[in-house]
Amino acid sequence: MSASTAVRIGTEPSKITRWIILGIVGVVFALPILAMIEFTFRDGLSGNYTLGHWTGLFTEESARTYRGLFQAIGNSFLLAIVTVVIVLVVLLPTMILVQLQFPKLKRVLEFVCIIPITVPAIVLVVGLAPVYSVVVSIFGSSVWTLAFAYGITVLPYAYRAIQSNLDAVDVVTLSEAARSLGANWGSVLWRVLLPNLRRGILAASFISVAVVLGEFTIASLLNRVNLQTALLQVSQSDPFVAVIFALLALGFVFILLLVIGRLGRARRDRSAS
Amino acid sequence: MTITTPVPASLSTGAGATVELVDVVKDYSGHRALDNINLSIAPGEFVALLGPSGCGKTTALRSLAGLERIDGGSIRIDGVDVANVATNKRDIGMVFQSYSLFPHMTSIENVEFGLRMRNVPADERRVRAAEALEMVGLDSFATRYAHQLSGGQQQRVALARALVTRPRVLLLDEPLSALDAKVRLQLRDEIRRIQTDLGITTLFVTHDQEEALAVADRVAVMRAGTIEQIGSPEALYTTPSTPFVANFVGLSNRVNAELVDGSVSVYGQALAALGEALPDGPVTAFIRPEDIVIERDASFTGGVEATVVTSSFLGSLRRTQLKTADDTLLSVQHDVGERALPGDVVTLRLRGAAVAVSARD
Numbered sequence: 001m002s003a004s005t006a007v008r009i010g011t012e013p014s015k016i017t018r019w020i021i022l023g024i025v026g027v028v029f030a031l032p033i034l035a036m037i038e039f040t041f042r043d044g045l046s047g048n049y050t051l052g053h054w055t056g057l058f059t060e061e062s063a064r065t066y067r068g069l070f071q072a073i074g075n076s077f078l079l080a081i082v083t084v085v086i087v088l089v090v091l092l093p094t095m096i097l098v099q100l101q102f103p104k105l106k107r108v109l110e111f112v113c114i115i116p117i118t119v120p121a122i123v124l125v126v127g128l129a130p131v132y133s134v135v136v137s138i139f140g141s142s143v144w145t146l147a148f149a150y151g152i153t154v155l156p157y158a159y160r161a162i163q164s165n166l167d168a169v170d171v172v173t174l175s176e177a178a179r180s181l182g183a184n185w186g187s188v189l190w191r192v193l194l195p196n197l198r199r200g201i202l203a204a205s206f207i208s209v210a211v212v213l214g215e216f217t218i219a220s221l222l223n224r225v226n227l228q229t230a231l232l233q234v235s236q237s238d239p240f241v242a243v244i245f246a247l248l249a250l251g252f253v254f255i256l257l258l259v260i261g262r263l264g265r266a267r268r269d270r271s272a273s
Numbered sequence: 274m275t276i277t278t279p280v281p282a283s284l285s286t287g288a289g290a291t292v293e294l295v296d297v298v299k300d301y302s303g304h305r306a307l308d309n310i311n312l313s314i315a316p317g318e319f320v321a322l323l324g325p326s327g328c329g330k331t332t333a334l335r336s337l338a339g340l341e342r343i344d345g346g347s348i349r350i351d352g353v354d355v356a357n358v359a360t361n362k363r364d365i366g367m368v369f370q371s372y373s374l375f376p377h378m379t380s381i382e383n384v385e386f387g388l389r390m391r392n393v394p395a396d397e398r399r400v401r402a403a404e405a406l407e408m409v410g411l412d413s414f415a416t417r418y419a420h421q422l423s424g425g426q427q428q429r430v431a432l433a434r435a436l437v438t439r440p441r442v443l444l445l446d447e448p449l450s451a452l453d454a455k456v457r458l459q460l461r462d463e464i465r466r467i468q469t470d471l472g473i474t475t476l477f478v479t480h481d482q483e484e485a486l487a488v489a490d491r492v493a494v495m496r497a498g499t500i501e502q503i504g505s506p507e508a509l510y511t512t513p514s515t516p517f518v519a520n521f522v523g524l525s526n527r528v529n530a531e532l533v534d535g536s537v538s539v540y541g542q543a544l545a546a547l548g549e550a551l552p553d554g555p556v557t558a559f560i561r562p563e564d565i566v567i568e569r570d571a572s573f574t575g576g577v578e579a580t581v582v583t584s585s586f587l588g589s590l591r592r593t594q595l596k597t598a599d600d601t602l603l604s605v606q607h608d609v610g611e612r613a614l615p616g617d618v619v620t621l622r623l624r625g626a627a628v629a630v631s632a633r634d
Contacts, residue, residue, distance in 0.1 A: 170371060176340055177373040177431075179360040181387035182438065191386075195377040 040244050053240040066241065072230030075143045079226060080212040082147035084205045087158045092201065096193060099166050100175055113159035116152050121217035132222060146224050154211045158204035165200025203260045210253040289317035289474035290351045290441035292337065298345030299332055306332045308498035317472040321485035324495035330478045334444050337476060339363050350441055366435030370447040372427045374419035380430045381406060381415040387438040405433035408467065425456035432464065436471065443468065445477040449484065461488055482522050486510065494518050514548050516631035519559035526603050530558040530630065537630055540577035545627035556630040562592060562606035564625035567613060576622040579603060581613040
């Protein structure tokens with residue numbers, strides 16, 4: 001076999017192969033979404049199509065009918081905000097502290113943060129139920145308290161987003177340089193570290209929002225109302241509206257993930273230049 | 274790029290500070306990184322800590338900076354013990370081995386950072402930062418970010434940033450090691466010029482003996498957490514007090530010799546012995562390549578015969594490897610015009626007056 005005809009094992013697939021793979025994966029993802037979109041334009045079982053389900057959302061009557069759904073959307077956004085705050089106030093400083101002062105604990109922290117991804121939501125709820133009896137006695141039964149549980153479920157995603165940024169920036173040297181220039185720890189954090197971890201922080205925040213907006217099991221089993229549980233309820237009376245809101249939620253999360261991707265690319269471009 | 278910009282008055286520190294490390298001890302989980310280090314640096318003096326990796330030189334510098342907590346002894350700046358003073362209160366300037374510019378700030382914002390931390394008014398801050406950048410020849414790069422600067426330029430900005438606050442002590446932690454040879458040479462000379470002009474007390478850590486010898490007033494050679502010898506570059510090179518120093522600073526040939534009454538007999542020539550007193554008997558002598566001459570005078574008697582193995586052209590000089598009858602390999606440094614071919618048998622003569630010796634291994 002001549003060198004020119006030799007099969008190179010382990011090389012990347014050809015352009016055509018890549019497009020075929022991308023096409024198949026794209027179809028698998030796109031088909032259900034296209035089916036959902038098509039469904040929202042159906043005029044009942046008549047076989048005709050209508051814009052009525054979309055335009056009907058913005059009538060006064062719909063506002064009354066779906067008040068619960070709109071409230072649930074508000075709940076989900078509140079939960080997303082509180083969850084992001086928990087991530088930024090608890091996880092971020094912990095990770096910076098470990099990176100700067102206790103690097104030997106990095107593996108332990110990573111293990112702890114990744115654990116929630118291996119625990120099924122139903123198992124998590126069984127464990128959280130008794131915890132929440134205490135939470136309720138302290139903070140009441142407001143919906144935002146669900147963010148404590150969500151703070152745990154988003155840990156793996158938020159951890160990865162922040163850690164990849166921490167790995168890309170020499171935070172130890174930067175903080176030592178700032179300290180040698182007279183900065184106290186507050187200034188080191190605020191003026192040097194956080195600006196350089198901005199992309200990781202944004203990515204962690206956006207991905208936390210995406211996870212919270214898509215969460216159903218914990219909210220349902222702990223008898224809280226969020227977007228997903230409300231969608232289920234609505235789908236039993238008006239499946240078209242439920243699918244429309246599901247599409248809107250998907251679109252919102254898609255945009256968030258797009259922004260995260262852009263942030264990552266911007267960082268790579270900057271490093272490359 | 275050679276910078277000749279004079280040092281601005283706004284950066285003048287006046288007299289430098291006295292720095293003293295007294296019986297400093299530092300342990301890392303059972304390993305003693307600094308073992309009762311004693312070092313005194315006079316105001317305005319430039320001292321280099323030189324040694325192999327892991328000898329404790331960076332630990333000593335970081336302890337002085339307050340980035341490492343010491344386990345014993347004291348560190349004094351101008352007579353005041355700063356062992357328990359936080360890094361940001363020690364009034365030091367530091368340039369790191371790895372590029373340490375803040376990536377989200379421009380060059381001038383980086384230089385201004387220390388002044389901002391000291392609440393210097395914005396107008397004065399801008400002027401002083403601009404002058405500091407001008408001092409390192411980068412005034413036209415003020416609005417560039419770190420990723421838009423070369424390694425050498427980044428270290429220049431880091432130097433300006435360290436000096437703009439008029440610190441009492443300047444600490445340089447192998448600031449040239451990541452740079453290519455030519456830039457390293459230029460920046461090395463620039464650092465020395467600026468340090469001399471400012472009169473700032475400076476501690477410079479390096480593992481590059483040529484670098485240390487070229488810039489420092491005094492060089493402290495470290496080994497296993499202790500200072501093996503401290504002295505002027507000339508003293509270290511010509512009169513090394515220990516075999517380690519003789520071996521580490523510059524090139525040395527290890528030659529079997531005999532010690533008799535404080536005099537070393539090497540290849541039939543008697544030389545004075547340097548270093549610790551040893552009992553008479555077999556010793557190892559350390560002879561510099563430039564202290565061995567290829568003798569061309571046919572009337573010369575004595576010396577030792579050796580066969581040329583290789584000869585390397587090194588620009589301004591030539592280094593030739595030779596093998597003696599007892600299979601000892603010797604390195605000889607000589608004029609580029611004086612060429613010996615492999616296989617030539619020549620006579621070698623020693624021209625030094627004294628050599629460092631150690632007990633034979």
